[in-house]
Amino acid sequence: MEATTRNFERNARKALADxxxxxxxxxxSHGFPAKRRQAxxxxxxxxxxxxxxxxxxxxxxxxxxxxxxxxETRVGERGGQVHWARDAAEARSVILxxxxxxxxxxxxxxxxxxxxEIAINDHLEANGITPVETDLGEYIIQIRGEPPSHLIAxxxxxxxDQVAESFKEKHGQFPKDRSLEEPRALLDEARTVLRESFLExxxxxxxxxxxxxxxxxxxxxxxxxxxxxxxxxxxxxxxIASLEKVVPTLDDAATLLRVLARSGTGQxxxxxxxxxxxxxxxGDLDGPEAFHVVLLDNGRTTMLGGELHEMLRCIRCGACLNxxxxxxxxxxxxxxxxxxxxxxxxxxxxxxxxxxxxDLPNASTLCGKCEDVCPVRIPLxxxxxxxxxxxxxxxQASAASRYGLKAWAFLARRPALYRLVVGPGVAVLGxxxxxxxxxxxxxxxxxxxxxxxxPAPEGRTFLALWRKRLAGRP
Amino acid sequence: MSPPPPNVGLFVTxxxxxxxxxxxxxxxxxxxxxxxxxxxxxxQTCCGQPAYNAGDQADARAIARQVxxxxxxxxxxxxxxxxxxGMIRVHFPGLFAGDAPMAGRxxxxxxxxxxxxxxxxxVLQVPDVEAEYxxxxxxxxxxxxxxxxxxxxxxxxxxxxxRGLELKEGEEAETCCGFGGLFCVKYPDISERIVDGKVDDVxxxxxxxxxxxxxxxxxxxxxxxxxxxxxxRVRHVAEVLAGMTDGPPIGDP
Amino acid sequence: xxxxxxxxxxxIRRALGRQAPSAEQAAALHRRLDAPEPNVIPARGQVDAxxxxxxxxxxxxxxxxxxxxxxxxxDVPRAVADYLAANNLPSVLxxxxxxxxxxxxxxxxxxxxxxxAGGDDPVGVxxxxxxxxxxxxxxxxxxxDSPTTLNFLPDTHIVVLxxxxxxxxxxxxxRSLRAAAGGDGPLPxxxxxxxxxxxxxxxxQTLLLGAHGPRRLHIVLVDGDDG
Numbered sequence: 011m012e013a014t015t016r017n018f019e020r021n022a023r024k025a026l027a028d029x030x031x032x033x034x035x036x037x038x039s040h041g042f043p044a045k046r047r048q049a050x051x052x053x054x055x056x057x058x059x060x061x062x063x064x065x066x067x068x069x070x071x072x073x074x075x076x077x078x079x080x081x082e083t084r085v086g087e088r089g090g091q092v093h094w095a096r097d098a099a100e101a102r103s104v105i106l107x108x109x110x111x112x113x114x115x116x117x118x119x120x121x122x123x124x125x126x127e128i129a130i131n132d133h134l135e136a137n138g139i140t141p142v143e144t145d146l147g148e149y150i151i152q153i154r155g156e157p158p159s160h161l162i163a164x165x166x167x168x169x170x171d172q173v174a175e176s177f178k179e180k181h182g183q184f185p186k187d188r189s190l191e192e193p194r195a196l197l198d199e200a201r202t203v204l205r206e207s208f209l210e211x212x213x214x215x216x217x218x219x220x221x222x223x224x225x226x227x228x229x230x231x232x233x234x235x236x237x238x239x240x241x242x243x244x245x246x247x248x249x250i251a252s253l254e255k256v257v258p259t260l261d262d263a264a265t266l267l268r269v270l271a272r273s274g275t276g277q278x279x280x281x282x283x284x285x286x287x288x289x290x291x292x293g294d295l296d297g298p299e300a301f302h303v304v305l306l307d308n309g310r311t312t313m314l315g316g317e318l319h320e321m322l323r324c325i326r327c328g329a330c331l332n333x334x335x336x337x338x339x340x341x342x343x344x345x346x347x348x349x350x351x352x353x354x355x356x357x358x359x360x361x362x363x364x365x366x367x368x369d370l371p372n373a374s375t376l377c378g379k380c381e382d383v384c385p386v387r388i389p390l391x392x393x394x395x396x397x398x399x400x401x402x403x404x405x406q407a408s409a410a411s412r413y414g415l416k417a418w419a420f421l422a423r424r425p426a427l428y429r430l431v432v433g434p435g436v437a438v439l440g441x442x443x444x445x446x447x448x449x450x451x452x453x454x455x456x457x458x459x460x461x462x463x464x465p466a467p468e469g470r471t472f473l474a475l476w477r478k479r480l481a482g483r484p
Numbered sequence: 485m486s487p488p489p490p491n492v493g494l495f496v497t498x499x500x501x502x503x504x505x506x507x508x509x510x511x512x513x514x515x516x517x518x519x520x521x522x523x524x525x526x527x528q529t530c531c532g533q534p535a536y537n538a539g540d541q542a543d544a545r546a547i548a549r550q551v552x553x554x555x556x557x558x559x560x561x562x563x564x565x566x567x568x569x570g571m572i573r574v575h576f577p578g579l580f581a582g583d584a585p586m587a588g589r590x591x592x593x594x595x596x597x598x599x600x601x602x603x604x605x606x607v608l609q610v611p612d613v614e615a616e617y618x619x620x621x622x623x624x625x626x627x628x629x630x631x632x633x634x635x636x637x638x639x640x641x642x643x644x645x646x647r648g649l650e651l652k653e654g655e656e657a658e659t660c661c662g663f664g665g666l667f668c669v670k671y672p673d674i675s676e677r678i679v680d681g682k683v684d685d686v687x688x689x690x691x692x693x694x695x696x697x698x699x700x701x702x703x704x705x706x707x708x709x710x711x712x713x714x715x716x717r718v719r720h721v722a723e724v725l726a727g728m729t730d731g732p733p734i735g736d737p
Numbered sequence: 738x739x740x741x742x743x744x745x746x747x748x749i750r751r752a753l754g755r756q757a758p759s760a761e762q763a764a765a766l767h768r769r770l771d772a773p774e775p776n777v778i779p780a781r782g783q784v785d786a787x788x789x790x791x792x793x794x795x796x797x798x799x800x801x802x803x804x805x806x807x808x809x810x811x812d813v814p815r816a817v818a819d820y821l822a823a824n825n826l827p828s829v830l831x832x833x834x835x836x837x838x839x840x841x842x843x844x845x846x847x848x849x850x851x852x853x854a855g856g857d858d859p860v861g862v863x864x865x866x867x868x869x870x871x872x873x874x875x876x877x878x879x880x881x882d883s884p885t886t887l888n889f890l891p892d893t894h895i896v897v898l899x900x901x902x903x904x905x906x907x908x909x910x911x912r913s914l915r916a917a918a919g920g921d922g923p924l925p926x927x928x929x930x931x932x933x934x935x936x937x938x939x940x941x942q943t944l945l946l947g948a949h950g951p952r953r954l955h956i957v958l959v960d961g962d963d964g
Binding site: 019022023026335336338339372373374375376377379381382397398400402407411416418419422425428432436444445446447448450455457460461462463465466468473477 | 496498500501502503504505506508509524526527528529530532534535536537538539540541543546547550627628631632658659660662663664665666667668669670671672673674675676677678679681703704706707708710711731732734735736737
């Protein structure tokens with residue numbers, strides 16, 4: 011998809027003015043975080059599980075080559091095939107070739123962020139193959155031609171009326187005057203439409219929440235069951251996964267699963283957690299005849315061992331989005347590409363270049379809530395600062411903020427000079443503001459006073475008053 | 485013989501210094517009442533957060549060095565701000581990653597650095613304060629104080645001893661107010677939306693006073709409260725604890 | 738070996754500042770894989786059998802499943818017939834071969850056919866390998882007598898589970914699968930963990946049951962024998 015990350019400020023303003031979006035974001039802000047807190051309150055071991063989850067991911071990253079090779083070996087032994095892709099283009103061509111070899115006309119898909127990242131749908135469509143998203147939210151945004159606005163709730167930004175409108179436009183096979191006022195009616199219609207796609211698809215494509223090296227198993231979680239129908243009905247199952255998803259053992263997978271849903275939706279566990287190992291076995295009554303796993307790098311290995319190493323622990327639960335004050339204010343689309351929220355602000359610059367995503371790491375108050383709720387304890391604020399440092403050192407910060415900052419730092423490093431400069435300034439502002447106690451407008455402070463008054467300073471600095479007090483003492 | 489009184493260096497913070505010296509004097513009173521000898525080194529300006537959070541490591545490092553040199557002679561560094569205290573304790577050491585002796589000095593200083601209410605409760609174990617405030621207040625937890633320094637119960641425990649004061653918790657007491665230093669002027673629209681959430685939460689408590697330990701947040705929320713025509717009074721927690729509430733609240737004449 | 742594979746592995750090793758793991762390192766990693774250790778196990782499932790069963794039922798119900806308890810396998814058809822009648826549901830069952838020898842025909846109200854699921858079977862009946870008490874999760878295995886699609890396509894999913902097969906933690910099921918592993922490794926093609934019926938909250942965060950999978954999940958717990 012075309013990134014609009016450069017237009018972050020414009021996107022954000024648009025989002026702030028969109029009342030339907032704001033209603034949706036208010037629902038999200040009150041929904042997921044409260045459920046998360048309740049789920050955690052029921053599990054005294056949650057903090058210990060977070061530590062364990064973090065340690066597992068760290069161990070994997072230290073031995074990533076070993077576990078990927080081991081995973082590949084096991085998949086091969088079970089009759090499946092692993093394909094390695096350095097970038098999005100390689101992944102797209104591998105997937106297209108598998109689909110073409112299978113003579114596929116329709117491909118069902120269960121939600122995959124990596125699929126969004128490599129824009130696989132556009133590529134399949136351009137080559138005459140119809141991709142059908144089957145996660146309800148993902149299906150809705152597919153027919154509307156939009157990117158997801160949340161990691162685990164891709165259509166969170168829409169109202170039911172907007173969905174109904176899109177269904178009436180897209181589903182010409184139903185009576186025009188049918189009622190689609192209730193979410194239930196919308197779901198039932200989507201279920202009917204998608205049931206046909208499930209049964210006629212030649213290839214099913216899923217993402218992966220984890221890859222288990224012990225057994226060559228792909229783990230996929232959903233609440234709808236769409237991934238299960240996607241992977242068990244068609245002849246071919248393609249898994250598209252980024253390579254840091256590998257974990258050593260089934261026991262490690264269980265640990266990560268204990269923190270995943272609780273952090274994301276606040277469920278104890280998702281309704282469906284599915285472990286797929288190779289194609290169907292002799293005698294099996296269903297399941298795919300072929301099983302392919304496409305392992306995508308797309309810049310991730312460049313994060314290994316560097317400042318952003320720990321970002322590779324991310325399990326895409328969405329907790330940092332749900333709790334982020336910025337995400338809650340502007341939603342996912344403002345971020346302008348596939349990933350949003352704090353994790354997106356760290357990851358997107360890796361994937362499309364900091365020069366295209368310069369606002370993302372800056373649009374944060376560094377409040378630290380994201381790190382606080384991250385199930386694998388990723389120090390997201392530190393990483394946002396890392397990007398700011400890269401921008402500053404690469405002269406990518408805006409000239410105004412650079413020079414302003416430099417001038418201020420020049421003074422801050424010279425206390426005596428600083429006193430000489432700030433004293434009169436404070437005195438003037440103090441005198442001007444004394445009557446009302448605040449300013450409604452002030453030259454050069456438009457960023458502040460556009461939406462709030464500026465409380466007036468008292469008029470003398472503390473240090474000046476302190477000197478006076480010391481002088482007055484016997 | 486009783487032990488010598490603790491020798492405290494007050495890092496007053498640039499915002500208190502420039503905008504609201506009353507907070508500094510309230511801090512001094514609280515510390516002196518608790519038996520500390522308080523000094524205010526003249527070589528202080530700022531903790532370096534603006535540079536650090538803007539990615540300007542070189543300037544942040546130079547300022548950090550200045551703070552370390554100015555304050556390392558004291559038993560404790562006390563700061564009436566969670567974020568400036570967090571800057572010193574949590575972030576200074578990392579600025580000297582390639583310089584072991586400086587990193588060591590930074591760590592040593594960080595271990596002796598406390599946010600004001602944290603110092604009063606956790607180090608001095610002050611049981612209560614002698615103060616009175618007529619009103620119903622709600623408390624805003626500054627993000628860095630809460631998450632970097634672990635300031636949560638300390639101000640509330642101290643406020644519980646203030647005569648005439650009732651404390652009402654906001655649902656979103658721990659949610660960011662949208663200040664974020666330079667963030668609020670770089671992204672004013674987003675900041676406005678976030679501070680509106682905070683203002684709504686404050687108003688929902690029905691409190692007539694908003695207290696907090698972070699002047700940046702308080703200027704922000706007070707500014708928005710005033711713009712929205714609210715009469716809620718905003719003060720730094722130190723003013724109330726020290727009984728120094730004769731002057732106007734933040735943003736009032 | 739593909740070029741991409743070689744390139745990716747080389748990049749990883751360069752980033753980690755080392756060559757491929759030494760024999761010694763590899764041996765340690767193999768040990769971790771060959772004798773997997775559980776990590777943190779929640780205490781709530783680590784209780785005696787009756788408490789475990791109680792916890793399983795409570796957690797499954799929290800996830801919107803319904804549970805019926807019967808004494809023996811022979812009581813299952815009756816429980817199923819009662820459930821379907823009480824909920825006004827069709828009594829035409831598609832049953833997995835694994836549970837086909839339950840005496841379904843003794844309930845004249847029921848008609849049961851064994852096989853894989855079609856797109857319009859109203860009720861599917863399958864057998865569970867285990868139940869996990871900590872979250873009320875069913876564990877179902879695919880195989881020649883248990884098609885996985887039967888867990889997903891019908892509107893109503895009924896699962897027969899022996900109470901004796903309820904364990905405390907997920908890891909307990911890995912242990913028993915590993916112990917029984919044959920040449921194909923410990924896992925069948927598909928292991929399904931199922932906790933409650935299908936759902937979505939994708940439209941305005943309104944929780945709706947029965948998104949693509951079953952609208953209802955009914956568990957028949959058999960106390961008396963191993964099923």
